[in-house]
Amino acid sequence: MAKATPTDIDDLETADLPEMDLYHPKSFLTKWVFSQDAKVIALQYATTATLIGLVALVLSWLMRLQLGFPDSFDFIAPTDYYQYITMHGMIMVIYLLTALFLGGFGNYLIPLMIGARDMVFPYMNMLSYWIYLAAVLLLAATFFVPGGPTGAGWTLYPPQAILSGTPGREWGIVLMLASLALFIVGFTMGGLNYVITVLQARARGMTLMRMPLTIWGIFVATILALLAFPSLFVSVIMLLFDRLLNTSFFMPHIIEFGEKLQYGGGSPILFQHLFWFFGHPEVYIVAVPAFGIVSDLIATHARKNIFGYRMMVWAILIIGLLSFVVWAHHMYVSGMNPYFGFFFATSTLIIAVPTAIKVYNWVLTLWRGNIHLSLPMLFAIGFIITFINGGITGLFLGNVIVDVPLSDTMFVVAHFHMVMGVAPILVVFGAIYHWFPLITGRWLNQTLGHLHFWITFVGAYAIYFPMHYLGFMGVPRRYYSLGETAFIPDSVADLNKFITLAALVVGAAQIVFIFNLIYSIFWGRKAERNPWKATTLEWQTETMPPRHGNFGPQLPRVYRWAYDYSVPGAKDDFIPQNQPPAPDEEAAPTGAPPS
């Protein structure tokens, strides 16, 4: 990789950032494959995440086919079903959403939106992607090893995760754990980049309180990830030792098929604590970047400044902080001291306060705004509605006495799919429709886009609303088939059929979206510069798409916050962040803490 040579163009303002050294790629290989440009790395991340995400999408189809039409598909055995569940969950949460928000959007937007030429450690950034790719390949390899992928459920709870009755006990679980460890190593390399770039490489005038909320979201989520992934790393290593070296970190004395295993004395609950100490912040690692991005989408497409910017920033920080002290609400039925349940229920419900502040602020931003019902705006509104739905069912599950009967029912499945599946994915779509012209210089096909939005949005409700009801009926999750169960009425089967049909249609809409992406990269309508008339720096680059190094000879200088939309008396209805104040203009709002 030493091929990448230091830049020889003299127009880089080195005095501004003495440490920023750019590398000019010399060949196709260093430009597009082993690239150190954050924008290329972002696209590599996004492509890989989308491809592995498609696998998870197909798995969800197969699961729904089994649930909707049990006994109809011979090729889906019970063990297969568990494998689908496990891989679907793990891929969607970690390898798709985490990688897409932080590796994809983070890499692309952080340097551009804060006015930097690149990430601060481009070489490490490149390594981060390649390690991530290795982790994804290792994960995909589990489909082809003897015994197939692990069927332990995405939570990988021991002891069952490594007992012989669980599918994929031989190879699947080992590769899965190794893949997770690799993912964490790779993510740490990227994550350090994102944090240090935001902290140390902002443009002149770009104070912390002038950063777009997108950057705040990605920044806080990355810090969460850097502090939460260690917990997963440690538990993954210990589980790997339990499986390969017969240690007993998590394994109690246990009898399998009448035979006493040589395990003994470990603590299965310890794994649950460690897993959820990672697992709960993980929810916010996915949600907080979505919060940030959706704020910018709403402000831009409603031509109005974001309501309560400082409150939004503090809410993100408080949500991040609180997310570390709520983990055991995933373990109400695990057998904890009841006082723990009280503490964790309280801290969980407190999170509703900063979250509600954010929702109110989004709605108040829309209030009397000049709302353009463009695709990003549609997806943003879809996100707000979905997030409120998912958040409210979260209040149900946060309460111990309500959670206990609902545990392990379809209600839980509906809740987390609404709040951390559908809601963030809607933001991802909105963000792609918003930034696609910047990245490619072309528009996505808007007709296909509207088709995609309406099918996805309405379809998601068709899937998950009935699922809440199933949960109340007591339909358990993770069951291959319900069989003859006294308390479950026959109508459940019809509802399951309906959900399956909806899921197939929604999945097909995503294929249309992928087609739209590929088609529009090459044949999409050409986009003019700054087509949304946005204020943030990524649209103010000299060229669109931005070239290597992002900005022209001069780094941009920031004079105002990111939300100067519809300023009274201004010529346009937006003022870019790098536009100097007019002579008669009062000092631009900074959103900075008052002295």
Place this chain on the structure above:
Amino acid sequence: MAQTPYSQTGESSPQPSPGGMTGILRDWASDRQTFRQVPWGKVMMWVFLLSDTFIFGIFLLAYMTVRSSTPVPWPNPSEVFALEVAGQTLPLFLIAIMTFVLISSSGTMALAVRFAYARDRRNTALLLLATALLGATFVGMQAFEWSKLIAEGVRPWANPFGAPQFGSSFFMITGFHGFHVSVGVLFLLIITRKVLRGDFDLERRGFFTSRKGSYEQIETMGLYWHFVDLVWVFIFAFFYLW
């Protein structure tokens, strides 16, 4: 919003810092750099160490949990880690030397940083080399201790002295720490070579990153090294004194 709380353009602020909490917040939130005049690598190392603290902290928490969850009695560290020297059984003898060696290496590292800022290449290189040697000695003694325990029959999955979790957590945690020390030694040697060759004065570019280095890298290296030492103090307390 007519009020201008502080310099908006990024010029160094003409008015003095208000001090106190307001001053801290104002400095942090100011433009370009949150930590003024601090090299990127150094900030990165601090954030990385914070993340690594969580890893070691969780390792030790897990160790404490399994130690209390296992029904088999825990072996007595004074006996397990004792060394027989000249016919006498000395508890914690080897570990005392190991700890002394590692703490001393922190001293040589700190001196190396001082000489690096004085641009004294010869002394810097010597002290870095001494640090690396002390680190390697530590790893060597750890290997000796491992082989002694293994020869006595301690395994990750079994332990003749008591709870099997003793062997598993001991090998896992000291192994992970020893890995950190070994990586540190490797980087110390690389930096020593750079100092000896004068890379930081000649602004020679790195092989992988093709970036210019600077003497501040020695301080960043030092941060890592002191952190590894500090972690050892905790491992020492939890494994050998408890």
